[in-house]
Amino acid sequence: MEIETIYKRVERNVDQAAVKLIRSKITQIRFSNNNIDISNEWNEELASVFLAKNGRTFIFELKNEKDLEKIVPVSISAIDKLEKNDDFVSLNDKKNTYRKKRMRDEKLREIEGHEFVNSFIDEVKPFVKRVGGVFYKKEIEDSVLTPFNSGTQKQFGVEFVSRAFDENDYPVQLSIATSTDEELPELLKQGEEVLDLAKKIRNVKEGVEGKYNVIFSPLCFASLVSYTIPMASAFQIDSGMSMFADRMGERIGKSSFTVYDDPSDDSMFNSGAFDDEGSPTKKTPVIEKGVVKNFLHNFSTAKKYDVETTGNAGIVNPSPWQISVEPGNEEVEDMISSMRRGLFINNTWYTRFQDYREGVLSTIPRDGIFLIENGEIKESWGGIRISDSLLNMYKNIEGLSRETKKVKWWDETMHTKSPFVEVGDVNISRSK
Amino acid sequence: MEEFVERALDYASKKATYAEARYCSSQRNVVLMKNGTVSATGYSVDSGLAIRLLNRSIAFSSVNVPDWGVIREEIDKAAKASEMIGRNKFSSEVPVKDSWKVDQKKKIEDFSFEDRVQKMRELDDLLAGEKISMRILSLNDNIEEEYNTSSEGMSLRSRLPKISFFAMIGFMENGSFEQGTVEVGYSGGYEALDVWKLEQRLKHESDVLKKAARAKKVSDGKYDLVAGPEISGIVAHESCGHPTELDRIFGREMAQAGESFIKKNNRGMRVGSDIVNLVDDPTLDHSFGFYRYDRDGVRAKKRYLYKNGLINDFLSNRESAGRMEEKSNGASRSSEWDKEPLVRMSTTYIEPKDHNFEELIESVKEGIYMKSFTEWNIDDIRFNEKYVGREAYHIQNGVIKEVIRRPVIETTTINFYSSIDAIGKDLEFSAGTCGKGDPMQGVDVWMGGPHIRLRDLNVR
Numbered sequence: 001m002e003i004e005t006i007y008k009r010v011e012r013n014v015d016q017a018a019v020k021l022i023r024s025k026i027t028q029i030r031f032s033n034n035n036i037d038i039s040n041e042w043n044e045e046l047a048s049v050f051l052a053k054n055g056r057t058f059i060f061e062l063k064n065e066k067d068l069e070k071i072v073p074v075s076i077s078a079i080d081k082l083e084k085n086d087d088f089v090s091l092n093d094k095k096n097t098y099r100k101k102r103m104r105d106e107k108l109r110e111i112e113g114h115e116f117v118n119s120f121i122d123e124v125k126p127f128v129k130r131v132g133g134v135f136y137k138k139e140i141e142d143s144v145l146t147p148f149n150s151g152t153q154k155q156f157g158v159e160f161v162s163r164a165f166d167e168n169d170y171p172v173q174l175s176i177a178t179s180t181d182e183e184l185p186e187l188l189k190q191g192e193e194v195l196d197l198a199k200k201i202r203n204v205k206e207g208v209e210g211k212y213n214v215i216f217s218p219l220c221f222a223s224l225v226s227y228t229i230p231m232a233s234a235f236q237i238d239s240g241m242s243m244f245a246d247r248m249g250e251r252i253g254k255s256s257f258t259v260y261d262d263p264s265d266d267s268m269f270n271s272g273a274f275d276d277e278g279s280p281t282k283k284t285p286v287i288e289k290g291v292v293k294n295f296l297h298n299f300s301t302a303k304k305y306d307v308e309t310t311g312n313a314g315i316v317n318p319s320p321w322q323i324s325v326e327p328g329n330e331e332v333e334d335m336i337s338s339m340r341r342g343l344f345i346n347n348t349w350y351t352r353f354q355d356y357r358e359g360v361l362s363t364i365p366r367d368g369i370f371l372i373e374n375g376e377i378k379e380s381w382g383g384i385r386i387s388d389s390l391l392n393m394y395k396n397i398e399g400l401s402r403e404t405k406k407v408k409w410w411d412e413t414m415h416t417k418s419p420f421v422e423v424g425d426v427n428i429s430r431s432k
Numbered sequence: 433m434e435e436f437v438e439r440a441l442d443y444a445s446k447k448a449t450y451a452e453a454r455y456c457s458s459q460r461n462v463v464l465m466k467n468g469t470v471s472a473t474g475y476s477v478d479s480g481l482a483i484r485l486l487n488r489s490i491a492f493s494s495v496n497v498p499d500w501g502v503i504r505e506e507i508d509k510a511a512k513a514s515e516m517i518g519r520n521k522f523s524s525e526v527p528v529k530d531s532w533k534v535d536q537k538k539k540i541e542d543f544s545f546e547d548r549v550q551k552m553r554e555l556d557d558l559l560a561g562e563k564i565s566m567r568i569l570s571l572n573d574n575i576e577e578e579y580n581t582s583s584e585g586m587s588l589r590s591r592l593p594k595i596s597f598f599a600m601i602g603f604m605e606n607g608s609f610e611q612g613t614v615e616v617g618y619s620g621g622y623e624a625l626d627v628w629k630l631e632q633r634l635k636h637e638s639d640v641l642k643k644a645a646r647a648k649k650v651s652d653g654k655y656d657l658v659a660g661p662e663i664s665g666i667v668a669h670e671s672c673g674h675p676t677e678l679d680r681i682f683g684r685e686m687a688q689a690g691e692s693f694i695k696k697n698n699r700g701m702r703v704g705s706d707i708v709n710l711v712d713d714p715t716l717d718h719s720f721g722f723y724r725y726d727r728d729g730v731r732a733k734k735r736y737l738y739k740n741g742l743i744n745d746f747l748s749n750r751e752s753a754g755r756m757e758e759k760s761n762g763a764s765r766s767s768e769w770d771k772e773p774l775v776r777m778s779t780t781y782i783e784p785k786d787h788n789f790e791e792l793i794e795s796v797k798e799g800i801y802m803k804s805f806t807e808w809n810i811d812d813i814r815f816n817e818k819y820v821g822r823e824a825y826h827i828q829n830g831v832i833k834e835v836i837r838r839p840v841i842e843t844t845t846i847n848f849y850s851s852i853d854a855i856g857k858d859l860e861f862s863a864g865t866c867g868k869g870d871p872m873q874g875v876d877v878w879m880g881g882p883h884i885r886l887r888d889l890n891v892r
Contacts, residue, residue, distance in 0.1 A: 033682070035517075134687055
């Protein structure tokens, strides 16, 4: 498909049109229990078209240019009969310039997925009962064309997730996601790292309820902020279903806690120079020193809130690019060695909220829940649940590590850079 | 792209011991309304060609570029990938030639965007009138057409229209907040709106939130539990449907959604009291997860997953059944054309028995009637689970008393099913989107059951 062809086909019928064309080539290899299950390839194009006319808006998507002749008459006919969309003001009507992304991925591109996966399995399987995971190599080109702006940008990255089970079937899991050759050594060390984590497993037991200080790994903390930061979208704020609603300027975390939406970090896959309506992107602190600092905006929501766009269109729903948690100055080893009694939690999943306004949730830790006593791992737990609230946990942050990791796992974590984070008095529950 | 199916199959068949070529097209419409504003109205056509090859391992490729050179290149890449050593056993099945469709009484094609927006406006006005200040509503429809072929001779054409509605609503009073959802889905046309009675449902849900926001929590302790169909359904889905997925039992989802407390040789193991039967059935008319043949071309059928409290059957596709050296029971689904088919549920439910509602309640001295849920989750072997009540009442001496706020049950799969001592004769379903796979595939499902009674559960 050609973006100009699509744009020309629609622009004469409406006041404003924005076309986004994504070309993706993705390779994936999934493996479980020491064997490859499937190799997946995607070679696709997707065009998303936003139309505005007389205050009314309509969106259509297509994957085949031939469908344009079917879709355009339906869309044009529909838009005239719709109600006005009061959320929409305009596409970004300034002529913008964009930074050039720094792509340093020549060596990453040379990685052959099957070789990488087989080599990883061979390295790890002698020391654990079984291992599984997923390897991704993603290459995406997206272009945006509006009446005021146009641009094309590329993304390239490698993601790797591994989960190893020891002889007692106790699992540990790691994730790495990178777009820079500089982190190739870390990618190649995943076998070593997952084995190091597996070596920490001892005295496997069912967990015990109570309040604990918890050191969250970057993978685990990334999951918590991945549920948090999308709630800063102005769409979510408007809906009321957000822990950020009515909290602009309010303290919701310790002063050591700063979280950005950071599309400017090109070492991460989901960086970007412009958004879906042609606004330039920028690094936006959502929570700064524990205080709610910014919501995430497109051009229209920004007008409504009387601020500048943060470059997060989604023309309907502004959304974060990738998350960066400001590191602290502690060494991970010191955080563990100074813990009198608490938990190290390596991963979590199945996070669900009973109250979006207060961030009341539960989530199920997994893949390495270690009881620490007097600075040493004493037991490895299973069967527990964090039943608490994001607001409580962020207010109880006691320390952040200097070290950060870049992770992306399945649907549980967005592309996130996070340190290890210690939180006090986390409520742990379990089945009875 | 449909014009490339035969050519692609012919070319792929020469490069694999087994090949599939599948064209699929989905036409979707959506209206999204937020607190009274029509935030988005949209139409999409998602179509393309999927290829699956079997040699020394499985390879899946999806392409929507209508160029034979690009398609051939993708098949070549998939053929090369499938030569890597991995798993490669499919169950042996008789290839089917057939076509099927679901009829619509009120056709999606005849339902205009004005009609859709008008309906949403009516529903939003109703909620606003009930002082529900936080409202996100979406109305979706989809017509999926598929042409699925294989080197063994499978040739299946299908047309499946679906409608769904989702509402997320929140009520706030004096700083006390409650949130709730209404989710319904239907295979067929817009006659779904006559079936769903959305006005009644939304009015009821509004009342539930208002009462819950003013209610108090119950004291921690042991209670009998009468669970409504929505609870029966989520439990059936999470702690029977998921753990009996055979690919999960084999560990194929080990790095994502996890595995199962059930092992491949556990058929016959007791997991509940002997009155407990759990079913998954893709053939229920107008069910949200309806299909006549699965993505592997295997005929859909009703399956008893738990029977008389014992593990009875697993959900399987050709890949997992092949590893078990069994026939597939037709649970192969994918959310879109460009995702690999996996073992999935359809409509999963606790089978009704003989009690009416009054009989379930009358012998409860100290209990909870939990009719619907808000927060819930379950661990990655589908054993430790939590359900927080949304609409819930205190029961004392056989009488339903006051509304209680967010009662919490944290229990295990075996404890839950073993505590069931009576099962109602009613049966209701609710719709949901079931997540699994990498990349995540959300497939349409129903889940449900009757009212059920459990004895002596910990509640807080």
